[in-house]
Amino acid sequence: MEVTSDSLDERFGRPRNHTFSRSGVRIRRFSVAGQSQSELAALALIDAMKNANIKGDSIDLLISACGVQEQALPSTACAINAHAGLPKGTPSFDVNASCLSFLMAVKLAATLLSVGTYRRIAVVSADQPSRGIDWSEPEASLIFGDGAAAVILEPGNSNQGVQSFLFKTYPEGRSLCEIRAGGTLCNPARGASDRDYLFRMNGKKVMKLALQNMPAFMEELLASKGMSVETMDLIIPHQASHLGMAHMSKRIGVDPSRIVDIYSTHGNQVAASIPTALHEALASGRLQPGKRALLIGTAAGLSIGGMVMDF
Amino acid sequence: MEVTSDSLDERFGRPRNHTFSRSGVRIRRFSVAGQSQSELAALALIDAMKNANIKGDSIDLLISACGVQEQALPSTACAINAHAGLPKGTPSFDVNASCLSFLMAVKLAATLLSVGTYRRIAVVSADQPSRGIDWSEPEASLIFGDGAAAVILEPGNSNQGVQSFLFKTYPEGRSLCEIRAGGTLCNPARGASDRDYLFRMNGKKVMKLALQNMPAFMEELLASKGMSVETMDLIIPHQASHLGMAHMSKRIGVDPSRIVDIYSTHGNQVAASIPTALHEALASGRLQPGKRALLIGTAAGLSIGGMVMDF
Numbered sequence: 001m002e003v004t005s006d007s008l009d010e011r012f013g014r015p016r017n018h019t020f021s022r023s024g025v026r027i028r029r030f031s032v033a034g035q036s037q038s039e040l041a042a043l044a045l046i047d048a049m050k051n052a053n054i055k056g057d058s059i060d061l062l063i064s065a066c067g068v069q070e071q072a073l074p075s076t077a078c079a080i081n082a083h084a085g086l087p088k089g090t091p092s093f094d095v096n097a098s099c100l101s102f103l104m105a106v107k108l109a110a111t112l113l114s115v116g117t118y119r120r121i122a123v124v125s126a127d128q129p130s131r132g133i134d135w136s137e138p139e140a141s142l143i144f145g146d147g148a149a150a151v152i153l154e155p156g157n158s159n160q161g162v163q164s165f166l167f168k169t170y171p172e173g174r175s176l177c178e179i180r181a182g183g184t185l186c187n188p189a190r191g192a193s194d195r196d197y198l199f200r201m202n203g204k205k206v207m208k209l210a211l212q213n214m215p216a217f218m219e220e221l222l223a224s225k226g227m228s229v230e231t232m233d234l235i236i237p238h239q240a241s242h243l244g245m246a247h248m249s250k251r252i253g254v255d256p257s258r259i260v261d262i263y264s265t266h267g268n269q270v271a272a273s274i275p276t277a278l279h280e281a282l283a284s285g286r287l288q289p290g291k292r293a294l295l296i297g298t299a300a301g302l303s304i305g306g307m308v309m310d311f
Numbered sequence: 312m313e314v315t316s317d318s319l320d321e322r323f324g325r326p327r328n329h330t331f332s333r334s335g336v337r338i339r340r341f342s343v344a345g346q347s348q349s350e351l352a353a354l355a356l357i358d359a360m361k362n363a364n365i366k367g368d369s370i371d372l373l374i375s376a377c378g379v380q381e382q383a384l385p386s387t388a389c390a391i392n393a394h395a396g397l398p399k400g401t402p403s404f405d406v407n408a409s410c411l412s413f414l415m416a417v418k419l420a421a422t423l424l425s426v427g428t429y430r431r432i433a434v435v436s437a438d439q440p441s442r443g444i445d446w447s448e449p450e451a452s453l454i455f456g457d458g459a460a461a462v463i464l465e466p467g468n469s470n471q472g473v474q475s476f477l478f479k480t481y482p483e484g485r486s487l488c489e490i491r492a493g494g495t496l497c498n499p500a501r502g503a504s505d506r507d508y509l510f511r512m513n514g515k516k517v518m519k520l521a522l523q524n525m526p527a528f529m530e531e532l533l534a535s536k537g538m539s540v541e542t543m544d545l546i547i548p549h550q551a552s553h554l555g556m557a558h559m560s561k562r563i564g565v566d567p568s569r570i571v572d573i574y575s576t577h578g579n580q581v582a583a584s585i586p587t588a589l590h591e592a593l594a595s596g597r598l599q600p601g602k603r604a605l606l607i608g609t610a611a612g613l614s615i616g617g618m619v620m621d622f
Binding site for chain 1: 347348373378379380381382383384385386387388389390392393399400401402403404405406407408409411412415418419422423425426428438439442443476478479480481482483485488489490491492493494495496497498499500501505508509510524610611612613614
């Protein structure tokens, strides 16, 4: 369901324009109460299969690439598999690299395809940050939106695919962006409070750590094949926040016109952000066969990830 | 800390031998209250690095392959990275295929090594089922033990490595073995009860579903290269339960003498079971260079996974 920033202002008795001016989001979507994360993911996968006229029985592997799991055990992929009605036996597992789960899953899928382990792989990202918002957080509560997106990957021709990939983790930032509970660390038996299940972020520190490491990261990502940001037809960033995206584009020196920015109409959809932005770029015709795109972003952890892909 | 079945009988006022006769476990380990899952994992990784005389700065990638995460966000791998003191930037992410996370992570790592993306990859599994035991469950409460194990993988010679790999998911079994809470489905804001954070299992139905699919699975796993169970020097199964392991060895037709069975002294350590059994096989000299092992098991989901590896 669509949630405007105006309606959030109203709900919390805040002055008009408060939420938009602070978050940069005009509208985001929240799942209805009865819709699970895996159901949302399955809808995206079914839509992708339909669009490409692909039947479930030709999908060799399903990778769930969400930022947060649906439940502690088993994997979210099992539930997506069930809701999408994939054939009995379709191998399914989760990859988790927070907001960069999609990027990592695509890299793994591309590698598995390249050696022939599988011939067709579905990667699905779905997140429901609305289920973990702490409405007392003045910053983090305003930026998120639920969402799901899926891709189906198969071997391309020799001009297509992943041209460069880099992923780096700086765990000194792991408590800057977290949901403490939900696993072995913090649960009812260990004295967790209800707030431990909500998302908490120190946005300023996250951004500082990310920007500090970004220049060297970009250099390493693009160095391998003598690439440069200028040769990218399109930049598809994780839609972290309006400030984060502005700072990043400045830091890597790219003109905003080449950036896919769906943030104001979707918010930060966690791991679903990059594939949703990719979908928008393809659906709108901004991204076409023969084009080169840079997928890039940061993730709770803190990780930075980037991928140059030829379409 | 070591927990004998006798001490559990005492703790719960049960007749002597009750816990052992029902579970087949004589002794298991429970983490002390202050030790986190990622600390446990890091100890295993540091131990592996020490044993192989490998320094952290030569590890190109860390994959956390646990059954349950340490917290909902970010990935467990970030925390393991921090506790193991890996160099700044070491890429780290999670793979989750429940009890078969290790198997899947090794397959992914082997594939990444084979195409040269990375040259040395650490895979670490750690689980603390003691944090999610429902002591009112007459069966599931008795079988688990905490544990951690790590491997460091690098390209071998042409006679080594993964010879066959198969993974299948049957999501009709996903509610037979689960922890419902901890993610977007079930949390305090959505009316979760404390019991939702505890592990629940229908052991009989899990076993039935697994055994029903096992013969066809084995055939497909071994068919690719004309292998047979008889040519395996060693079988390293997931240490699910004593009945489960007995049924499985019968179903796949292997003599118990070729099975690595550490169940009675460790219990079911979730995703850490297979790598711990692998460690025991290597440490005891049962598994040596030139030998062929079959790693096999089932996982909540329900998934069945198998890998033939030449050492």
